Amino acid sequence: MLASRPAVHPIEYPPEATENPRRVRMKDVQGMGGTTGGLALRLCQFIFAAAALCVMASTDDFSSATAFRYLVAAAGLQSLWSLALALLDIYALLVKRCLRNSRVLCLFTIGDGITCTLTFAAACASAGITVLLGNDLDNCKVSQCIRFETATGMAFLSWFAISPSFFLNFWSLATK
Amino acid sequence: MLASRPAVHPIEYPPEATENPRRVRMKDVQGMGGTTGGLALRLCQFIFAAAALCVMASTDDFSSATAFRYLVAAAGLQSLWSLALALLDIYALLVKRCLRNSRVLCLFTIGDGITCTLTFAAACASAGITVLLGNDLDNCKVSQCIRFETATGMAFLSWFAISPSFFLNFWSLATK
Numbered sequence: 268m269l270a271s272r273p274a275v276h277p278i279e280y281p282p283e284a285t286e287n288p289r290r291v292r293m294k295d296v297q298g299m300g301g302t303t304g305g306l307a308l309r310l311c312q313f314i315f316a317a318a319a320l321c322v323m324a325s326t327d328d329f330s331s332a333t334a335f336r337y338l339v340a341a342a343g344l345q346s347l348w349s350l351a352l353a354l355l356d357i358y359a360l361l362v363k364r365c366l367r368n369s370r371v372l373c374l375f376t377i378g379d380g381i382t383c384t385l386t387f388a389a390a391c392a393s394a395g396i397t398v399l400l401g402n403d404l405d406n407c408k409v410s411q412c413i414r415f416e417t418a419t420g421m422a423f424l425s426w427f428a429i430s431p432s433f434f435l436n437f438w439s440l441a442t443k
Numbered sequence: 444m445l446a447s448r449p450a451v452h453p454i455e456y457p458p459e460a461t462e463n464p465r466r467v468r469m470k471d472v473q474g475m476g477g478t479t480g481g482l483a484l485r486l487c488q489f490i491f492a493a494a495a496l497c498v499m500a501s502t503d504d505f506s507s508a509t510a511f512r513y514l515v516a517a518a519g520l521q522s523l524w525s526l527a528l529a530l531l532d533i534y535a536l537l538v539k540r541c542l543r544n545s546r547v548l549c550l551f552t553i554g555d556g557i558t559c560t561l562t563f564a565a566a567c568a569s570a571g572i573t574v575l576l577g578n579d580l581d582n583c584k585v586s587q588c589i590r591f592e593t594a595t596g597m598a599f600l601s602w603f604a605i606s607p608s609f610f611l612n613f614w615s616l617a618t619k
Contacts, residue, residue: 325606332579334571384563391564395510399572403508437610441617 299435300366300375301359309353311428316345316386319421323393326414330436334392335415338422341382341389345425348382372440379433383426390422475611476528476542476551477535485529487604492521492562495597499569502590510568511591514598517558517565521601524558548616554607559602566598 297304320342331333352375359366366372397415400407407415473480496518505511528551542548560561573591576583583591 306611332571366545387560387563391567395508395571396575397567398509399575434613438617441490441614 286349295313296435296439298431299439300371300432301356301364302408303360305432305435306353307333308358308428309356312349312425312432313353315421315425315428316342316349319390319418319425320346322414322421326418327409327410329415332396334389334396335418338389338393338418341385342418342422342425345386345429348378349425349429352378367439368443369440369443372436372443376433376436376440379429379436382431383429385411386422386429387426390419390426393419393422416418452464471512472611472615474607475615476547476608477532477540479536481608481611482529482532482536484604484608485525485532488525488601488608489522489529491597491601491604492525493519495566495601496522496592498590498597499594502587502594504587505591508572510565510572513596514565514569514594517561518594518598518601521558521605522563524554525605528554543615543619545616545619548612548619552609552612552616555605555612559605559609562598562605563602566595566602569598 295302295373298308299305320339323329323335323342326335329339355366358364366375393415397412397419401412401416462566471478474484475481496515499505499511499515499518502511505515534540558600569591573588573595576591577588
């Protein structure tokens, strides 16, 4: 047989461009769910929200103002949510699982957005009334005013701690 | 020459995977900068913020409460920002240019975030005081109370209108 078989020249496939290099991807940024930074943020949120709840509930006449009652409710919801997610983070860290599922991220983002908005609204409303009573009307027992201010400050700190969680979850949901 | 040349079998390259199908991309979603939806949102923000400013400034004693003075300032800032971006949207629509530059998007997102937070805080503080005066203390002239409530409602509506702008800008910044 004269005709030789064609030689085989394997052609290498070009590497598949699975990633668009312009896009920013965040894999394991501290502060996201399932990281130690995320757990620290959740614990901060829980501690500040619980402190706001306890300090406000310990005043005699918090129930006389709607905004103060609302602060107690919002801080309660915030502390429950943050405690639940802190426990989930501890579990994820223990079993070394990543909490980056799209549905889970979507749920966390919506929950964080709602609790963040409620806590911030409660903190702002309480701050408005505390400033009105303490500065504008000068009609506030000193011991009470300090407690109102402390509870409001704690609610603001809780909001400061939940904002990074919300934005990191939103960002990783967008870049998913 | 007995040895034949190997036959050429062109191998088709697999189509390059330039886009990761799992990621969500938003090219021309109505509501983003440079779209008619975005312009409508900006105009809504401007109108509601300007209405809140005018109604609150028209009351006799808004300056007696810090939160009401703050609402006037925040609504003023919000209306200026929204008017500026509405004009920019009109320009972009007229010259058919797209406002998707990374730096521009970053600037819009930060500005929207700040004005959104300030307006929401002012609306919540005013709502807290309005409810305290109107419902809890029952110590409010009817004509005044209605104006306080109207201004607070307008500030909330302005916040409702600015939130989609902020989240759309943040989302397109993340997926850029």
